[in-house]
Amino acid sequence: MPSFDIVSEVDLSEVDNAVQNVMREIKTRYDFKGSKSTVEVADGGIKIFADDDLKLKQMHELIRGHLQKRGIEPGQLDYQKVDPAAGASVRQTVAVKEGIDRDMARKIVKEIKGSKMKVQVAIQGEELRVTGKKRDDLQAAIQFVKDLSLEQPVQFKNFRD
Secondary structure, eight states, X not given: OOEEEEEOOOOHHHHHHHHHHHHHHHHXXXXXXXXXXXXXXXXXXXXXXXXXXHHHHHHXXXXXXXXXXXXXXXXXXXXXXXXXXXXXXXXXXXXXXOSOXXXXXXXXXXXXXXXXXXEEEXXXXXXXXXXXXXXXXXXXXXXXXXXXXXXXXOEEEEEEO
């Protein structure tokens, strides 16, 4: 029986490459001259250290832009609370979301079942397995999930006939 998986994955090596590009750009930009602002990948997330709130916002834009160039959507990022550091400097952790959490999985399953498509959806850990009798039904399910306005981007893998 044909099937496919709905997953939410991030290539962490691409995140690392994007962060390195951001650091390279920070070193060459005039508005960051003399700044101690840094960005690094740690613990499956991104740690930002900026001189002030303005530089933090500029770094957010740089990170978003470089990640989008590398195929990572902004919805994969979860910005944590901004913590004050020494002086006027601030630090922030940005978690990179991977996997579909239970609430979002239940929402997707409910929407697909409510659409009366001839497919079955099963939650398997942090991914969803969608099975159906016809390939056309699965392609319709993929398009239906793409049209849902989900807060976290999803990918479709392991399409099998």
